Structure formats: structure tokens, C-alpha cells
Amino acid sequence: MAEAIKNRYEFVILFDVENGNPNGDPDAGNLPRIDPESGYGLVTDVCLKRKIRNYVQAVKEEQNGYKIYIKEETPLNRSDNLAYEALKTDDKKIKEAKKNDPDIDLKIRDFMCSNFYDIRTFGAVMTTFVKAALNCGQVRGPVQIGFARSVDPISTQEVTITRVAITTEKDAEEKKTEMGRKNIVPYALYRAEGFISANLARRVTGFSEEDLELLWEAIINMFEIDRSAARGKMAVRELIVFKHSRELGDCPAYKLFDAVKIEREGDAGVPRKYSDYKVWIDNSAIPETVELMRKI
Amino acid sequence: MGYGVRVHVWGDYALFSRSEFKVERCSYDIITPSAAEGLLEAVYWHPGCRWVIDKIYVRKPIQFTSVRRNEIKSKVVPGNVLSVMKGSGKDISISSREEIVQRASMILRDVDYVIDAHFELTSKANDTDNPGKFKDIIMRRLRRGQCFHQPYFGCREFPARFELYDQEVVDTAYPDERRDLGYMLYGFDYTDPKDIQPMFFRAVLENGVLDLRDCEVLR
Numbered sequence: 001m002a003e004a005i006k007n008r009y010e011f012v013i014l015f016d017v018e019n020g021n022p023n024g025d026p027d028a029g030n031l032p033r034i035d036p037e038s039g040y041g042l043v044t045d046v047c048l049k050r051k052i053r054n055y056v057q058a059v060k061e062e063q064n065g066y067k068i069y070i071k072e073e074t075p076l077n078r079s080d081n082l083a084y085e086a087l088k089t090d091d092k093k094i095k096e097a098k099k100n101d102p103d104i105d106l107k108i109r110d111f112m113c114s115n116f117y118d119i120r121t122f123g124a125v126m127t128t129f130v131k132a133a134l135n136c137g138q139v140r141g142p143v144q145i146g147f148a149r150s151v152d153p154i155s156t157q158e159v160t161i162t163r164v165a166i167t168t169e170k171d172a173e174e175k176k177t178e179m180g181r182k183n184i185v186p187y188a189l190y191r192a193e194g195f196i197s198a199n200l201a202r203r204v205t206g207f208s209e210e211d212l213e214l215l216w217e218a219i220i221n222m223f224e225i226d227r228s229a230a231r232g233k234m235a236v237r238e239l240i241v242f243k244h245s246r247e248l249g250d251c252p253a254y255k256l257f258d259a260v261k262i263e264r265e266g267d268a269g270v271p272r273k274y275s276d277y278k279v280w281i282d283n284s285a286i287p288e289t290v291e292l293m294r295k296i
Numbered sequence: 297m298g299y300g301v302r303v304h305v306w307g308d309y310a311l312f313s314r315s316e317f318k319v320e321r322c323s324y325d326i327i328t329p330s331a332a333e334g335l336l337e338a339v340y341w342h343p344g345c346r347w348v349i350d351k352i353y354v355r356k357p358i359q360f361t362s363v364r365r366n367e368i369k370s371k372v373v374p375g376n377v378l379s380v381m382k383g384s385g386k387d388i389s390i391s392s393r394e395e396i397v398q399r400a401s402m403i404l405r406d407v408d409y410v411i412d413a414h415f416e417l418t419s420k421a422n423d424t425d426n427p428g429k430f431k432d433i434i435m436r437r438l439r440r441g442q443c444f445h446q447p448y449f450g451c452r453e454f455p456a457r458f459e460l461y462d463q464e465v466v467d468t469a470y471p472d473e474r475r476d477l478g479y480m481l482y483g484f485d486y487t488d489p490k491d492i493q494p495m496f497f498r499a500v501l502e503n504g505v506l507d508l509r510d511c512e513v514l515r
Contacts, residue, residue, distance in 0.1 A: 026398045027364040035361065037405075044365055045453040050392075069389050070368060108377045116389075119372075126372035140445065144452045147309065195455060197445035252441025254457040 002208035005142070008249035009196040009212075012240040012260045013048075013148070013219055016189045016274055020232015021182070023047045031183045032156050039153030041188050045145045048192060051222035053118050056214060058225055060117070066214075069116040069124060109139060113205045120205045121215060142201040143215065148192035151262050152271060154185050184232060187272045193257055198247040216241070216295050237274055239295035240281065250289045259285040299427050300350065300414040301434055304461035305335060309361075310404040310449030315481055315494060322402040323450065325358045326499070329508055330483035331450055332411050338447035339458065340434045344421030351412040352506040353466040364400040368392050407449060410466045435460070468504025475501040482513050 015022075023043040024030035033042040053068050060066035113120045123141030159182045166172040201207035216239060223234040242256045264271065265278040286292060312324045312331050327335075329349040336347045368390055376388045415430060437443065438460040447456040477499040485493040495513045499506055 025364065026366065027362065027400065033363075037361070042363075044363065046365055046367075067389065069372070070392050071389050072392050104378075105374070108374050108381070111381050112372060112377060124372050126374060140452070142445070144446055144448070144455060146453055146455050149308070193455070195446035197443075199444045246442075248437065248440075248442035248444070250440065250442075252457070252459060253446060253455075254459075255441065 002206075002210055004202040004206050005196070005198050005209055005212055006202075006247060008198050008244040008247060010242045010244075010253045010256050011194045011196070011219075012238070012257060013192040013194070013236060014189060014238040014240075014262070014279065015148070015192070015223065015234060015236045016187065017185050017231070018187055018233040018273075019184050020234060021184055021230050022188070022190065022234060024183075024230070029183075032154065032185050034154060034156065035149075039155075041150035041154035041185060041190065043148040043190055043192070045147055045192075048145055048148065048222070049118075049122055051226055052121075052215070052218045055218040055222050055225055056117050059214075059218075065115060066117045067115050069112070069118050109204075110206075113139065117211065117214070120207050120211060123205070139204060140200055141205055142197045142199075142207045143194065144197070145192060145194040148190040150188045150190050151277065152188070152264075154188045157184050157186055158182070159184055182230070187270075189237070189262070189271070189274065189277055191262065195253060202247070220296060236296065238279055241293040241295055242286070243291040243293065245289040245291075251287045255285060256290065259283075299431055300412060301336075301431075301438065302461045302466075303336065303339075303411045303413070303438060303458055304409075305411060305447065305449075305456045305458045306355075306408040307449050307454055307456045308406060309454040310407045310456075311401055311454060312404075312450040320400045323360070323404050324480055325404075325477050326354050326501070326506065327352060327407070327409055327411075327449065328481050328483070329497075330481060332409075332413070333483065335447040335449075335456055335458070336411070336413055338445050339443045340430075340437050341444070342421075342425070342430065344418055344425040345415040345430050346418050347413055347415050349411060349413045349508050351508065353410040353412075353468050354470065354501060354504045354506070355408040355410060355466070355468055356406055357469045359405045360402050361405045362400055362402050364398055366392070367397050367399050368395040369397045370395045403454070404449075410461050466505075470501060470504035472503060473501075474503075477501060477506075479514075482511075485515065 021030070021032045022041070023033050025033040033044070034040070035042055050072070053070060054072060056066060057068040057071065109126070112124065112126070119139060119141065121141050121143045123139045125138050161180050161182060162177040163180060164177050166175065166178055219239055220236050223231070223236060226234070240260055244250045259282040261280050261282060263278045265276055268276050271277060281292065310323065310327065311321060312328050313321045314324055332349045332352060333347045370390055376386065380386055380388055417425065417427060438458070441459070447458055448454055449456050479496045480499040482495040482497045485495055493515055495515050497511050497513050
């Protein structure tokens with residue numbers, strides 16, 4: 001397997017949405033997520049990770065070493081019952097295996113990491129057999145992403161639509177159209193922040209330079225393969241990467257994040273396009289040893 | 297004591313799951329001692345040392361918000377992985393469409409703490425380890441913002457920002473007030489790896505400060 005990365009990284013992703021719903025809130029009838037007190041829009045970390053997984057799955061097509069563990073689609077050759085039976089019988093076998101090979105849990109962990117890109121990147125929770133003292137436990141991946149938040153408070157708009165195809169015969173006799181609703185954000189720019197720990201890459205999952213390049217590629221293109229009726233126009237506008245010169249890093253992460261400034265351009269009352277914002281980086285706040293890369 | 301440090305940690309969100317509500321997770325009112333230990337361990341840890349939390353200063357009012365997310369309910373099953381390692385061509389991946397569950401979390405918002413902690417040497421410290429060495433490494437990392445991995449508030453999606461806090465006096469959100477937060481998780485007792493036991497304590501905020509020195513720990 002390729003060598004693990006040697007530098008700590010932080011990154012800022014700026015992405016925008018136009019007339020779409022970037023991330024629905026299951027608590028609020030699929031309205032775009034919003035912080036009720038401040039009005040800022042939210043996109044959860046898991047939403048972005050899903051897009052990254054989908055991109056890698058689409059590009060690598062289940063190539064060896066680039067499998068995706070948590071898939072969106074149902075795998076064809078899998079039966080839950082079979083897996084369950086296998087687990088029962090294997091539960092005993094695994095105790096024996098543990099006796100014969102004390103490092104079996106590490107081997108299982110490394111096998112998962114080397115085969116699955118998403119485990120290598122984001123980690124995974126493995127069940128633990130406490131009785132067998134087998135502890136693959138929790139694998140923490142090097143890549144950590146926080147919630148994305150909009151730069152300005154957002155407004156959501158409910159768009160009522162009609163359709164002429166009626167689902168049931170009974171309804172068809174009574175009416176000609178059905179009403180539906182879509183919830184959109186007219187425009188919003190979101191900012192997500194992420195961290196990559198070189199230590200976890202080296203000691204646990206073996207996340208390599210090639211994996212890192214694939215991650216950048218996936219982030220840049222994550223919305224390009226995620227078109228749907230609900231999303232509207234979404235695009236990653238900036239991927240700003242800070243590469244520290246050392247494994248442990250050169251300066252606190254918050255200083256780097258604070259150096260990325262987003263300001264409103266012009267006097268448009270309400271931002272409706274990316275050019276209503278200006279993004280600039282305060283280079284004086286960044287130590288010389290930290291390499292700054294704007295990937296887009 | 298001498299080997300104490302004072303660290304300022306803050307962030308947008310936090311989730312310190314109450315052990316009684318861990319399916320639909322609900323956070324404790326403030327950071328737990330074990331979460332604070334984890335935070336410091338993310339900055340520096342060595343088998344030869346052990347973090348002990350002395351005081352936690354709560355600097356922002358306790359505020360909650362709720363987030364519901366699509367989650368999956370299954371985990372990696374080592375038995376299945378083993379059979380794939382041995383060559384059975386089974387697909388062991390998890391389908392998020394089949395295994396989906398929607399779970400809400402009550403999370404804290406806009407948190408800001410100062411943590412007073414010290415470390416103790418353990419029996420695993422070797423001859424060249426000494427408190428001065430550990431202290432130097434810790435101070436250097438805190439000053440430079442270096443860490444093993446980015447510390448987080450309970451869950452990895454809630455990253456913590458951290459810095460060395462060098463002022464004598466720490467202001468809190470609840471001066472002149474006593475707040476009883478009820479029983480909270482203190483941490484886990486790992487002395488017997490086959491029988492890991494949770495430990496609890498009665499958390500009382502005096503003037504916005506949780507003092508963990510000499511606190512009674514219940515098992």
C-alpha cells in the first residue's frame with residue numbers, strides 16, 4: 001500500500017446553491033436545514049461525506065482498494081439473513097481465531113482500511129466482541145468535516161407545483177391535477193471546514209497522497225454528479241487547502257480558518273449570485289511554513 | 297502541582313451524549329470530564345501519562361438546538377470481514393438505503409470552556425520520561441496549535457478550537473449562581489478490560505465552575 005500522508009491539512013470548502021434544497025431537514029418536512037435562532041442555513045457533515053463517497057464510487061467503480069463501505073444503493077448479492085447466520089457461526093470461530101492469532105483484530109482493521117476508501121478516509125465503527133476480547137473498535141479516519149453553515153442568513157421559499165399524472169384510479173375520477181410542494185433556497189453560499197490528521201493516517205488507516213488527491217477531486221466535483229430535481233444548481237466555488245510543513249502542524253487551525261474572509265461585494269440588498277460575494281485570504285495571518293493552495 | 301495546564305476550548309456545536317439517551321442522543325448541559333480528557337489527549341498523550349481534569353469553567357450560557365440526521369444502524373462485523381479475507385466473495389458493504397434510521401440529536405450550541413487539568417505519570421512511563429519533558433511538549437503544542445488530531449466536542453463533526461489560556465481569572469456565564477446539573481458521566485473505568493464500568497458524579501456548577509477535585513465518584 002502507498003505511504004501515508006506526512007502533513008497536517010486544513011481545508012475550507014465554499015459551495016453555493018441556486019434555487020434548490022442543499023440538505024433537507026427530516027424534522028421540518030424536508031425544508032432546507034436552518035438554524036432557527038440565527039436564520040443561517042446548515043448542511044450536515046454526513047451530507048457532504050455522502051457526496052464524496054458517491055463520487056468515489058462513480059469514478060473508481062469498485063476498483064480494488066477503492067470500494068465504498070457505506071453505499072447508497074442496495075447491493076445485489078447480499079442477504080441479511082445469510083449475513084446474520086454467518087455472524088452466529090463466525091462468532092465462535094472468531095474466538096478460536098483470536099486464540100490462534102492475537103493480532104487478528106488489527107489484521108481485520110487493516111484489511112478494511114486497505115479495501116475501502118471511505119473507511120480509510122472517514123473511519124468506521126466495527127463491532128466489538130468483548131467476550132473474545134476482540135477489539136477492532138472504532139477506526140477514526142484522518143478526515144474530519146464539520147457542519148457547513150451559510151455565510152448569510154438564508155430565506156427559504158415554498159414553491160407549489162402541480163402534476164397532471166394522478167396516482168390512484170379513485171383520485172383520477174375526482175380531479176385532474178395534484179399539488180406538490182418544493183422547498184428551495186433562492187441563493188446561499190455555504191462554508192464548510194475540515195481537518196486532516198497525518199498521525200491518524202500514518203498510525204491507523206494508511207490514507208495516502210493518492211487518496212488525498214482523490215479527496216480533493218471528489219470535493220471539487222461532488223455536486224457535479226449529484227444533480228437532481230431537489231438540488232437546483234449547486235457548485236463548489238472554492239476549495240482552499242492549508243498544508244502544514246509538519247505532521248503535527250505549524251499553527252492553530254482556527255487562525256487559518258479566520259484568514260479566509262468572505263465579504264459582500266457591491267450593494268445588492270440580497271445576495272443572489274456568487275459574484276455578490278468576494279472571497280479573499282489574509283496572507284499576513286498565515287505562517288510562512290504553511291502552504292496555501294486554492295484548488296479551484 | 298506544577299504540572300497543570302489551562303486550556304481554552306470553544307466551538308459552534310457540541311454533543312456530550314447522556315448515557316441514558318444514546319439512540320436519539322441528548323447532550324449533557326456541559327462537557328463531561330471524560331470528553332475533556334479526550335480533548336486533551338487529542339493534543340498530547342503518551343502511555344506514560346494520564347490526564348486528570350481539575351476544573352471546568354463554563355464561559356457561555358447553556359443553549360440547545362436539535363438536528364435530525366439520516367444515520368445507519370449497523371456496524372462492521374468482524375466475522376464477515378474474516379470470511380471475506382479468507383476468500384469468500386461476499387459483498388460486506390452496508391447499504392444506507394436498507395439500514396437507514398433517522399435520529400435526532402439535542403446538541404449544544406456556541407460552547408466555550410476553560411479546562412484546568414494536570415497529568416500524572418503512569419507505570420508505563422519509561423526511564424527517560426519525566427514530568428518536565430511531558431509538560432514542555434504539551435506547552436509547545438498548545439502554543440503552536442499542534443495536535444495529534446483535531447480535538448472535538450463529543451462527536452467528530454463538532455470540532456473544537458483550542459489555545460493555551462494564560463490569564464489568572466476566568467470569567468464565566470454564571471457568576472454568583474449555583475446550578476445543580478444532576479448526575480453526569482465521569483468516565484469509564486478500564487482497569488478490567490473485560491468488564492468496563494461507567495462512573496458517575498454529581499455535577500454542581502458554583503459560579504459557573506465545575507470543580508472535580510475531590511469529587512465523589514459513583515459506580
